[in-house]
Amino acid sequence: MAGAVQEVLKKLNGAGGEVVLDFSSVLRIDAGALRAMENLASTVDGKAQVALHGVNTGVYKVLKLMKLARRFSFLS
Amino acid sequence: MTESVSSLSEDRIAYLEGLVSQARTAAAVFTQYTQEDVDRIVKPMVSAAMEQAQHLARLAIEETKIGVLEDKALKNMVAAEFVYNYVKDKRTVGQINEFPERGLVEVAEPIGVIFSLTPITNPVATVIFKCIMAIKTRNAVIFSPHPRSWHCCYEAMKIMYEAAVKHGAPEGVFTCVEASTLQDNDYLMHHKAVGLIDATGGQGVVRAAYSSGKPALGVGPGNTPVYLEKTADLDTAVVDIITSKTFDNGTICASEQTVVIDDEIYDLVLTKFADLGSHICNEKEAALLARTVIDPETGFARPMAVGQRATDIARVVGLSVKPNTKLLVAPIQGVGREHPLSVEKLFPLLTVYRAKSVDEALKVCVDVNHAGGLGHTAVVFSRNDEVIRKFGEVINAGRIIVNSPGSIGALGGVYNDMVPTLSFGCGTGGGNSTMDNVNVYHYLNIKRVARRTQAPMWFRIPNQIYFNLNAVENLRQFPSRSTIVVTNPILEQVGYVDIVRRYLPPQTSVHVAAIPDGEPEVKVVTQGLEALKLYKADQIIALGGGSVIDVAKIMKLKYESPEADLEELGAAFLDIRKRVAEYPTEKANRVRLIAIPTTSGTGSEVTPFAVLIDKERGRKVTLTDYSLSPDVAIVDPQFVMSMPRGLTADTGIDCLTHGLEAAVSVYASPYTDANALQAIQMAFKYLPIAYEHPHDEEARTMMHNAACIAALAFSNASVGVNHALAHAFGARFGVAHGRANALMLPHVLAFNASVPTKFMPSPHQRAYTAPQKYAMIADLIGLGGNTIEEKVTNLVAATEELLDRLAIPRSIADMGISKEEFERAVPDLAKIAFDDPSWRTNPRMPLISELADLYWSAYQGRGLAKVVSAPEKQTATGGDAYASKSRVA
Numbered sequence: 001m002a003g004a005v006q007e008v009l010k011k012l013n014g015a016g017g018e019v020v021l022d023f024s025s026v027l028r029i030d031a032g033a034l035r036a037m038e039n040l041a042s043t044v045d046g047k048a049q050v051a052l053h054g055v056n057t058g059v060y061k062v063l064k065l066m067k068l069a070r071r072f073s074f075l076s
Numbered sequence: 077m078t079e080s081v082s083s084l085s086e087d088r089i090a091y092l093e094g095l096v097s098q099a100r101t102a103a104a105v106f107t108q109y110t111q112e113d114v115d116r117i118v119k120p121m122v123s124a125a126m127e128q129a130q131h132l133a134r135l136a137i138e139e140t141k142i143g144v145l146e147d148k149a150l151k152n153m154v155a156a157e158f159v160y161n162y163v164k165d166k167r168t169v170g171q172i173n174e175f176p177e178r179g180l181v182e183v184a185e186p187i188g189v190i191f192s193l194t195p196i197t198n199p200v201a202t203v204i205f206k207c208i209m210a211i212k213t214r215n216a217v218i219f220s221p222h223p224r225s226w227h228c229c230y231e232a233m234k235i236m237y238e239a240a241v242k243h244g245a246p247e248g249v250f251t252c253v254e255a256s257t258l259q260d261n262d263y264l265m266h267h268k269a270v271g272l273i274d275a276t277g278g279q280g281v282v283r284a285a286y287s288s289g290k291p292a293l294g295v296g297p298g299n300t301p302v303y304l305e306k307t308a309d310l311d312t313a314v315v316d317i318i319t320s321k322t323f324d325n326g327t328i329c330a331s332e333q334t335v336v337i338d339d340e341i342y343d344l345v346l347t348k349f350a351d352l353g354s355h356i357c358n359e360k361e362a363a364l365l366a367r368t369v370i371d372p373e374t375g376f377a378r379p380m381a382v383g384q385r386a387t388d389i390a391r392v393v394g395l396s397v398k399p400n401t402k403l404l405v406a407p408i409q410g411v412g413r414e415h416p417l418s419v420e421k422l423f424p425l426l427t428v429y430r431a432k433s434v435d436e437a438l439k440v441c442v443d444v445n446h447a448g449g450l451g452h453t454a455v456v457f458s459r460n461d462e463v464i465r466k467f468g469e470v471i472n473a474g475r476i477i478v479n480s481p482g483s484i485g486a487l488g489g490v491y492n493d494m495v496p497t498l499s500f501g502c503g504t505g506g507g508n509s510t511m512d513n514v515n516v517y518h519y520l521n522i523k524r525v526a527r528r529t530q531a532p533m534w535f536r537i538p539n540q541i542y543f544n545l546n547a548v549e550n551l552r553q554f555p556s557r558s559t560i561v562v563t564n565p566i567l568e569q570v571g572y573v574d575i576v577r578r579y580l581p582p583q584t585s586v587h588v589a590a591i592p593d594g595e596p597e598v599k600v601v602t603q604g605l606e607a608l609k610l611y612k613a614d615q616i617i618a619l620g621g622g623s624v625i626d627v628a629k630i631m632k633l634k635y636e637s638p639e640a641d642l643e644e645l646g647a648a649f650l651d652i653r654k655r656v657a658e659y660p661t662e663k664a665n666r667v668r669l670i671a672i673p674t675t676s677g678t679g680s681e682v683t684p685f686a687v688l689i690d691k692e693r694g695r696k697v698t699l700t701d702y703s704l705s706p707d708v709a710i711v712d713p714q715f716v717m718s719m720p721r722g723l724t725a726d727t728g729i730d731c732l733t734h735g736l737e738a739a740v741s742v743y744a745s746p747y748t749d750a751n752a753l754q755a756i757q758m759a760f761k762y763l764p765i766a767y768e769h770p771h772d773e774e775a776r777t778m779m780h781n782a783a784c785i786a787a788l789a790f791s792n793a794s795v796g797v798n799h800a801l802a803h804a805f806g807a808r809f810g811v812a813h814g815r816a817n818a819l820m821l822p823h824v825l826a827f828n829a830s831v832p833t834k835f836m837p838s839p840h841q842r843a844y845t846a847p848q849k850y851a852m853i854a855d856l857i858g859l860g861g862n863t864i865e866e867k868v869t870n871l872v873a874a875t876e877e878l879l880d881r882l883a884i885p886r887s888i889a890d891m892g893i894s895k896e897e898f899e900r901a902v903p904d905l906a907k908i909a910f911d912d913p914s915w916r917t918n919p920r921m922p923l924i925s926e927l928a929d930l931y932w933s934a935y936q937g938r939g940l941a942k943v944v945s946a947p948e949k950q951t952a953t954g955g956d957a958y959a960s961k962s963r964v965a
Binding site: 029030059062066 | 107
């Protein structure tokens with residue numbers, strides 16, 4: 001999971017646009033993945049739109065607790 | 077931020093923020109774990125703690141120089157194994173409890189980040205305990221150990237952390253502040269990411285935790301009194317006390333401090349202490365100890381003695397004791413600052429007090445309890461249950477340990493079935509938020525998922541109802557030695573009493589209690605009661621209108637239960653099932669009540685209500701209880717054939733109002749609906765006939781039955797706003813109840829049919845169905861209409877037409893009441909109506925201003941004629957908002 005997010009970061013490489021991350025097979029998120037998500041949010045920081053697709057409620061709550069939810073958009 | 081926080085360096089703040097960030101991430105990740113996940117992690121943690129118990133105890137001893145290695149090892153094992161044994165099968169994730177019969181489910185929500193301070197006296201055991209609790213509840217902990225126990229605590233935390241993470245716990249779930257300072261603690265106590273402070277330690281730490289403004293579990297010092305009563309098993313008691321007080325050199329804050337011993341056994345007990353290795357101090361030695369181990373300025377024990385051996389303390393102080401002395405015992409003569417040794421002493425020094433009586437002993441224990449031990453722990457040794465009970469009552473302690481050691485007893489799970497803990501809540505007496513043995517449930521937010529519940533409903537009616545012409549003949553089947561006929565003089569004059577006499581069994585002795593017309597007064601009941609007593613009556617026949625039957629109901633109540641206090645029984649209530657008043661169930665006498673109504677309206681012959689005027693106190697007493705319902709109702713139309721037209725109209729509208737209000741009541745049920753709808757249908761059809769053709773037997777019979785049937789409905793579904801308005805208005809202006817109802821009725825129909833300003837909070841009301849119910853009634857009586865709005869409008873119109881046919885004044889103004897007089901009355905009327913319990917089952921909750929509006933609508937009168945032209949907005953002085961077409965919809 002953390003690796004996949006790193007890949008996205010590389011591809012974005014500072015460019016704008018919109019990225020959709022598919023979370024539909026992510027059942028849980030661990031500390032490493034959270035750090036990667038934080039990193040992604042900080043790197044993008046308004047330059048691109050990052051949308052998360054298929055986030056389950058458990059993971060959504062984790063993002064909410066980490067105050068990361070507001071930094072992404074969510075697609076169902 | 078506080079001043080102390082501002083003195084932290086940027087580096088230090090960054091360090092602390094790093095700890096918080098780790099813990100916060102771990103806590104967030106942890107929310108995804110299941111019960112099985114956490115249980116899988118806890119077990120190996122406990123095994124690791126058990127394996128390392130001695131090693132960690134040794135580290136603690138080496139670092140703190142406090143306590144006894146073997147005891148600390150045992151304590152570590154208790155903290156691991158006993159706590160595990162308690163928590164292992166507990167549900168702490170997701171749904172943790174279910175109460176199907178109450179529709180309640182409890183769901184656990186973790187706290188998140190817990191900032192935990194641990195003490196020097198029990199460092200490792202406390203860390204082990206808190207780690208197990210945290211994992212079991214999916215929380216992350218930042219530890220801040222007492223600086224003089226940091227290394228052993230860190231080691232304990234590390235062992236627990238490694239075991240936890242190895243089995244799947246989130247990384248960063250435990251962290252530990254290195255070289256923590258008061259400023260660090262202050263910073264973390266105020267950190268917004270910290271959800272709970274769990275402070276175990278001295279008073280300063282606990283106070284700081286509570287004053288941070290964060291939710292806190294702060295559990296601190298005690299001062300355990302022990303009452304050694306003369307019936308106790310002395311050998312057990314002495315061994316237990318020594319075991320407890322010397323355990324880990326007395327560092328457990330629940331350990332015994334002052335033993336209050338009955339005079340009769342005092343010397344023997346001291347001998348036993350001495351025989352088992354205690355040194356009994358003489359007066360001089362006790363004074364020396366007081367001077368040396370207690371700080372005269374603070375009044376507290378000096379830290380240098382904490383957790384030290386008795387022999388070491390003796391040596392430092394300069395006492396000569398035997399080398400194997402395990403406990404110092406110092407007699408004291410009182411408790412308080414002038415008796416320095418009476419405070420908490422977390423070392424093997426026990427004070428003893430000789431008590432001359434149980435009373436004195438309990439008082440001294442209370443004194444010790446209040447000298448720093450409030451809410452903590454107390455111990456009693458006795459075989460006398462009464463003494464134990466009294467001790468439990470007078471001592472304010474979360475743990476009152478009986479016939480067992482205080483310190484190990486308080487830990488729970490060893491000597492008793494209390495919850496195992498290393499953290500003793502001391503309640504408000506100790507300035508704590510809990511008095512419990514702190515456990516996993518204190519590390520959880522417990523959410524309650526409460527499903528809508530609906531109490532079972534009822535449909536209660538009298539045992540026997542006889543109806544139709546000549547139903548009175550059924551009186552024959554009720555044997556009676558002595559019967560009192562309660563009636564009005566006029567009914568006696570027209571021969572109704574004679575009809576009753578005719579059908580009573582021949583051996584019945586009949587006495588007539590004629591009561592005046594009008595609303596029943598207390599004195600009338602009193603007189604009737606005297607007659608019941610005089611004639612030793614076993615039967616009452618209430619022959620009359622609602623007032624007569626009400627008097628008879630209350631006579632019966634007072635005759636059967638002379639102690640019944642009418643004022644108390646008539647107290648206001650919101651829900652009959654939850655009211656304060658308790659109606660008597662014990663009966664001193666038994667009497668049968670047969671009600672024979674002579675009007676067709678109130679339905680009192682089957683209702684559980686009775687109203688009484690208490691003129692002396694200037695108030696109305698309304699009694700409601702099914703025990704008031706008559707035993708038998710005889711609904712015989714021959715008693716209403718000669719009713720005057722005005723009375724026919726007024727009582728008939730009362731009947732209709734009962735039906736209409738019961739139909740839309742929040743207590744309406746299919747049982748009450750069946751009766752309410754039938755009664756409404758009958759009233760619409762037969763009331764005008766009975767009014768216009770008073771001798772029409774069928775119409776009279778059907779209206780008499782309708783009144784009874786409507787009463788069956790409202791006896792169980794109750795009434796509504798119409799009755800509340802009518803009660804207040806009728807009482808103020810002396811207007812008959814039925815007529816007062818009639819004046820309000822169309823306006824209340826419109827009011828209930830409109831969208832409420834406030835819905836009535838009632839679990840029985842599933843949706844706002846009053847308009848639909850009215851529409852159904854309109855259909856039932858064939859009023860036509862295609863939409864609900866049309867049908868409701870037609871019902872209001874039909875009601876007004878009926879009132880017209882009955883020649884009932886169509887406005888309060890038509891009653892000859894001036895606008896000025898009414899204007900003066902309305903504010904009071906609205907308030908009184910709001911206090912009337914009748915509207916509590918109305919589907920729409922009335923505001924007081926809406927009640928005033930309704931009065932004004934009724935003052936102006938006819939609503940339907942104004943349906944088209946009425947203004948939308950209503951004012952307290954002149955509107956008719958509830959008659960407007962849009963509101964009707």
